[in-house]
Amino acid sequence: MTPQYKYTPEIPEPFRCRVPLPGTLQAFLMNGVLREGLSILDGRISLSANADRGFVLNVKTGATMPETLQVISIRDSEGNGPISYSNTFQFGENSLSSMLLCAHTLTMEEFRTESELVIKLDQGATASIVLMQNEHNLSSHTVNFKIRQSAGSSLKLNIISLHGGLLENIIDVRMEGSNASCELNGAYLVDGKQVINTMVNMHHLVPGCISRQLFKGILDNESKALFSGKINVAKDAQKTEAYQANHNLLLSRSAKVYAQPHLEIYADDVKCSHGATSGRLDEMALFYMRSRGICAAEAKLLQQVAFVYDVLEKIDNVHLRDRLLELVESRLRGEFAHCANCSMNCC
Amino acid sequence: MLVIKGLHAEIGGKEILKGIDLEVKAGEIHAIMGPNGSGKSTLSAVLAGRENFIVTSGEVFYQGENLLDLAPEERARKGMFLGFQYPVEIPGVSNVNFMKTAINEKRKYLNLPPLTAAEYLKLMREKMAVVEMDNSFSGRGVNVGFSGGEKKRNEIFQMAMLEPKLAILDETDSGLDIDALRVVAAGVNKLKKPENAFIIITHYQRLLDYIIPDIVHVLYDGRIIRTAGKELALEVEKKGYDWLINS
Numbered sequence: 128m129t130p131q132y133k134y135t136p137e138i139p140e141p142f143r144c145r146v147p148l149p150g151t152l153q154a155f156l157m158n159g160v161l162r163e164g165l166s167i168l169d170g171r172i173s174l175s176a177n178a179d180r181g182f183v184l185n186v187k188t189g190a191t192m193p194e195t196l197q198v199i200s201i202r203d204s205e206g207n208g209p210i211s212y213s214n215t216f217q218f219g220e221n222s223l224s225s226m227l228l229c230a231h232t233l234t235m236e237e238f239r240t241e242s243e244l245v246i247k248l249d250q251g252a253t254a255s256i257v258l259m260q261n262e263h264n265l266s267s268h269t270v271n272f273k274i275r276q277s278a279g280s281s282l283k284l285n286i287i288s289l290h291g292g293l294l295e296n297i298i299d300v301r302m303e304g305s306n307a308s309c310e311l312n313g314a315y316l317v318d319g320k321q322v323i324n325t326m327v328n329m330h331h332l333v334p335g336c337i338s339r340q341l342f343k344g345i346l347d348n349e350s351k352a353l354f355s356g357k358i359n360v361a362k363d364a365q366k367t368e369a370y371q372a373n374h375n376l377l378l379s380r381s382a383k384v385y386a387q388p389h390l391e392i393y394a395d396d397v398k399c400s401h402g403a404t405s406g407r408l409d410e411m412a413l414f415y416m417r418s419r420g421i422c423a424a425e426a427k428l429l430q431q432v433a434f435v436y437d438v439l440e441k442i443d444n445v446h447l448r449d450r451l452l453e454l455v456e457s458r459l460r461g462e463f464a465h466c467a468n469c470s471m472n473c474c
Numbered sequence: 475m476l477v478i479k480g481l482h483a484e485i486g487g488k489e490i491l492k493g494i495d496l497e498v499k500a501g502e503i504h505a506i507m508g509p510n511g512s513g514k515s516t517l518s519a520v521l522a523g524r525e526n527f528i529v530t531s532g533e534v535f536y537q538g539e540n541l542l543d544l545a546p547e548e549r550a551r552k553g554m555f556l557g558f559q560y561p562v563e564i565p566g567v568s569n570v571n572f573m574k575t576a577i578n579e580k581r582k583y584l585n586l587p588p589l590t591a592a593e594y595l596k597l598m599r600e601k602m603a604v605v606e607m608d609n610s611f612s613g614r615g616v617n618v619g620f621s622g623g624e625k626k627r628n629e630i631f632q633m634a635m636l637e638p639k640l641a642i643l644d645e646t647d648s649g650l651d652i653d654a655l656r657v658v659a660a661g662v663n664k665l666k667k668p669e670n671a672f673i674i675i676t677h678y679q680r681l682l683d684y685i686i687p688d689i690v691h692v693l694y695d696g697r698i699i700r701t702a703g704k705e706l707a708l709e710v711e712k713k714g715y716d717w718l719i720n721s
Contacts, residue, residue, distance in 0.1 A: 415562035415616075418522050419576040419632060420550035420583070429575065433566025433615075 142201055142233065148446045151195045151227065156182065156214075158206025159242075167193065172224075174198075180212035181242075184226075188219040188249070195444060197227040202238045202266065209239035216244065218252035218280075225255045227447065230270075232262040240268045248280035250304060257442055258296075259451065260288045264319065267293040276336075278304025285442050287451055288315040288323055289458050295324040302329075302336040302364075313342040314438035316458050317350035317382075327356040327371070331364040331394075340371040343438050345431055345459070346382035357389040358401065364394050371401040376408070376434050431459050475500050475640055475671050476521075476541075481532035482696075483520045490516040492696030494532070498640070501668045505682055505707060506675045508693035509715050514675045515559055517693070518644040522556035523549055536640070550576075551583040553639030553670075555632075557646050561625040564616040569628070572616045573598065573635050580636065601634040605661045623654035630661040637665070642673045647681035659684030679711035692718055 141162070147153055155162040159180035166173045171190040176182055186192065202210075218224055232238055248254060262268055268291060276282060288294050300309050315323045329338050344352045358369045375384040386403035408430050416426035435455060442448040476498040483491040490513045498504055508514050520527050521534065523546035534541040541549065564572065577597075578588040589597065598612060605627045617625050626646055633641055646658055662672065662685050674685060682690075682704070690706040691698045692715065700706065700718050710718070 409562075409564075411562050412564045414524055414546060415558065415564065416572070416576075417546040418550055418556050418558075419572070419636065420547050420580045421572075421576050422547045422579065423545070425575060425579065429567050429572070430564070433564065436566050 142199075142203075144197075144199055144229075147197070148195070148227075148444075148450060150444075150446070151197045153197045153199060154182075156198055156200040158202055159200075159210045159212035159240075160206075165196075167196075172196075177213070180210065181214045183215045183217070185217045186219050186222040186224050186252075189221050190219065191223040192225055195225040195227050195447070197229065199229045199231065200242075201231050201233055202240060202262075203233040204236055207236075209241070211241035211243075213243040213245060216246045216254070216256075218246075218248045218254045220249040221251040222249075223253050225444065226257070228256065228258045230258070230260045230262060230268060232266045235263060235265065238262070238266040238268070240266070241271075242269070243271045243273065246272065246274045246282070248274075248276045248282055248307075250277045251279045252277070253281045255283045255443060256285070257444075257447060257451075258284070258286045259454075260286070260291055260294055261454075262291040262294070264290075264292040264321065266291055269295040269297065272296070272298040272300075274298070274300040274309070276300070276302050276304060276307040276309060278333075279306050280304065281308045283310045283441070283443075284312070285438065286311075286313040286315075287439070287455070288313065288317075289454055290316070291321065291323070293322045293324075295326075297324075297326045299328045300330060300338070302331050302333060302338070305333045305335040308337040310338070310441070311340045311342075312438045312441045313344075314435040314455070315342070315344040315352060316435070316455065317344065317352060318347035319350060320348070321350045322353070323351070324353040325355070325373075326353075329356075329358045329369060329371075331358070331360045331367045331369060331397075333361075334363060334365045334367070336364070337368040338370070340373075341438060341441070342373045343375070343435050344384070345376045345378065345434060346384060347378040349379070349381045351383045351385070353385045354403065355385075355387040355389075356401065357391065358399060360390075360392040360394050360397055360399065362393040365396045367394060367397040367399070369397070369399045373403040374434075375403075375405040376431065377405055378408070378431075428456070428459055432456055475537060476673075477533075477535040479533045479535075481517075481520070481534060482530045483516060483527050483532075484530055485516070485527050489530070490527075490696055491520065491532075494693075494696070494698060496691065496698065498671050498673060500639075500671055502689065503666070503672045503674065503685060503687045505685075505687035505690045505704075506673060506693055506698075507677070507679075507690060507707065507710055510677075512693045513696045514693055515644055518556055518642045518673075518675055521549075521642055522546060522554070547579070550636070550638075551580050555636055555638035555641040557626075557629040557633060557641065557643035559645040559648065561617050561620075561629055563618045563620075565618050567616050568613055569616055570598070570612045573632065576632075577635060597635065601631055604634045604664055605631045606657050607631055622649040623651060626650055626654060626658055627661075630658050634661060634665060637670075639670045640673070641665075641670070642675065644675045645677060646674070647676055647678065655681065656684065679707045682707045694719055 161176035388401035
């Protein structure tokens, strides 16, 4: 008798997000390589791979994205060693776009990723971009945002940093056309020995633009947060409005925040402000909540969630906001932060 | 319901309570009066479990159980409520979320399922009506931007929601105009039942025109120096505290 062998090669199942949000279209970037391109609205919106790594998103003049485009960047054991790539977002005149970018690590290796996001908004373009970072402690990821805005364009960028060994978000914004607006919001949660570094360079080069920045973070254990924010108002950039705030909640004595707000103003008719604070949980509020039957852990959680909710509420997509709120809550509870009903460990 | 025996307490090494004895039975309303600095607020804080007050000696039993062994949240779940003299603002935590969490934590303790959204809403509307509170308060941060009167109404609203067995109201009347005072007092009177009890801490007799106490105590320098019926409040109003202190 010859034994019967059946040939079953081990083909790894391609990664899928099993719990997509309603109204989103998904694409996957595996170790920097776009798995498949996308073409929406007769090719007026296209996502195509760069020759090597990274992708180009092109939104043509006047096009409106029918759904949020979600790009999930994954690092896993297939892509060894440090990688770097560049993605370009080209938002055409008077286009309207909504993007969700998720960055995850799937397997437990040391990852070093350096990515560049070149974001260009043509005249009158409106774009909303949410970046969610959820990577493990062996991951070090630097994101270089290079943003250029033309006249009357409007950008909203929300960065939710849930987890990661070393996360760096270096954001350079150049307001090159008048009456443009830029809103940058960030929430970061760090513990253990995690480090988060946020650097913002906001250049107001022309008159009549508005920028608003709000970055809030919660730090536990021996984690560190660095925030360096600079608002640069050029000589001709009259009627500029530029605001920046960085607030931190420290849960342990050994957590550290280094905040460096800078303003450099060469115009004389502007409204600008900056502020940076660090503080701890409010003892009196904790006692108040406990006196109503809420246990100490839950009372602390409520206060922490409230602290970062200021940032979450800037996200217009309600489904996404609720999902992120759940992730933030489970992260703050010390649980593993993953989407409900999903068994994948995208972290 | 509540038995306090020889209670001594201090804060930062300074003795504030110097031997308090008090017994409160179900169905009773007790008023504790006294001049500033006599220890009234310390007594309420110690009963609610504020950790920066240290009990140096004495005992407190609540429904037969050693109260001082319980964490503040356990005291609350077992039916104790403290109405704060200065209600705390909690930015970012909405009134709805705050009360829903509190109610469901209590229900969990009592082995009851959490309220559904509809059940909660119904209960909230009903109790907001008790204190004539506008529905718009529910979405706002706890006490954030509330006037003095609104904060005190919110305390009574929370009390109505939690239906405590023993409610301690710490100077709920201070800073209230006459309309707010009437609303707060009406709230207390609606919640009064034979099986629950109140301790009303107050500076003035004014509130006691609306909430009739069964027993009035005068606290001075960390001790109860006089206990009598409701007529004591009127006497204090007329003569001040000096005649008691000096007698």
